[in-house]
Amino acid sequence: MTQHPTSEERRPANRGPKAAAGNRAALVTAAREIYAVHGLDVPLSRIARRAGVGQGVLYRHFPDREAIAVAVLEENVRQIEQAAAAEGATPAGVLGVLTWHLTQSAAFIGLLHADGASGRLPAHAFARELSERVERALRGCLPEGHRLGAPDDLMLAVAMVSGAVTGPTHRERAHRALAAWRLLGVTVGPVRPFEG
Template sequence: MTEADRPDARRANEGPRAAAGNRAALIAAAREIYAERGLDVALSGIARRAGVGQGVLYRHFPNRDALVSAVLEENVRDIEEAAAAEGATLEGLLGVLTWHVAQSDAFTALLRVEWVGEHHTGRAYVEDLGSRVGRALEQHLPPGHRLGTAEDLVLAVAMVSGAAVGPTHEVRERRALAAWRLLGVEVGAVRLFGVRPPHPVG
């Protein structure tokens, strides 16, 4: 039995009040396990990692795609929150985006519009998530920046996400930063924005 398969302590049963906490725990567990083992993991393992029963998982996420979508939504929301923060800069946002690229295979595939090809979520939904990332970055693109236009920015993000491959998030981050350097683009600190725990994502 691997560490990821070991059952965690069950969360205390608090009835309906526990719903939000259970959902957050399931998303956090999915982020961890997707980063460790990819997207095609048993949902039962995610429920165990979250400390809830499988029935609780299915009440929140009726299938695998619903859970992956929830994790992707958090990736995108984190970038949007970073873009809306006081003093946000393109360099800082690229650091946040690079964190997600390095941590999340699903998010990287989203930026290349590949994820929809392997999952049942509609193309319009996936394209909307990608567009939200583009809009968050575009609003901080300074005049005269070497990327020039929003289209250049979107292409650069896709190129970097394509370069960010490797067996661990450390390797993927190193490759992503190397790609930004080759493009001559300055990137801020690679970090998760916001208050959610800095778990790897998937």
Template sequence: MSQQPLPDERRPTNDGRRVAGRNRAALVTAAREIYAEHGLGAPLSAIARRAGVGQGVLYRHFPDRTAVATAVLDENVREIEQAAAAPDADIAGVLGVLTWHQTESAAFISVLHADGAAAGRSGIPEYAADLSRRVERALRAHLPDGHRLARARDDLMIAVAMVSGAVTGPTREQREHRALAAWRLLGVEVGPVRPFGG
């Protein structure tokens, strides 16, 4: 029995190979939306429906759940790395970009809880641990000596995980408010909460 799409979801269309690039982009966009709403455990069928393609198209571009998640979350991390590489970058500005991603995506928050040292032993996928390490490197590159997040080796990512845990609420504004309150309670200055370049 076929599953009927929800009213706000697009029906699959088959435009063939000539639109492969457009289909991949639509799948990444749909996955970002679905993961932001429901986390990494969301069904792949929901992603395909939201993108307006069949599941076969999804599997042609992404052989499994890990490939979809990696494609989506890699874009989040790349944006944080770009913010860290900007000529005028400082820790407050990079934390602002990180905080924007925290308020936008439940899936991204799960990556920030990945402990690179525990990958493979605790059930944390290796791709998530790698993405978490990349976020840590981007932040650490701008962490001045003596900064409160640099006092102990693990302080930085523990603080990031703590703020991620506070990012709750039905609206982005509420999640942002809670994230900024958590940073404030930790005594950490955060720049404007926005995507890189936004």
């Protein structure tokens, strides 16, 4: 029996070498979407199909499964930093962006606790670096006297909320995350990606 690819898996024509940056961005977006639904064990070929590129293109940008997962985490942190640096940034708004990334990236918690990662940093050092960048971004928009302003409170609250982010759908994970923030007495803006 012949199986036909779904619309999600159909590949458009190769866009050529000049499209490298666009291909990389498409791969990161596809990986985020697929990992959020199916976890880290999804075949890399599925990510390539979702991004509209061949597997060779995927491997030119990301030599292995960990490399693409790390790229998604880097992009998550970069968006949180951009949200915090945006004009008129508020703690509630930035926490909404952070919460969106937590609900989209729950599958990556395992990566951050792995014994080692290919690439420039061991997993624990990489996780610490990402955590420090998120903390700096969040602290930069907290007003003096904010409920999370004490030295350890901010990242402890983030860790507690990330532990509550469970459930089979984005909606359920977002609901649980917002409930956790509410129990901590912290106001969070809309749970959505940063749109700068």
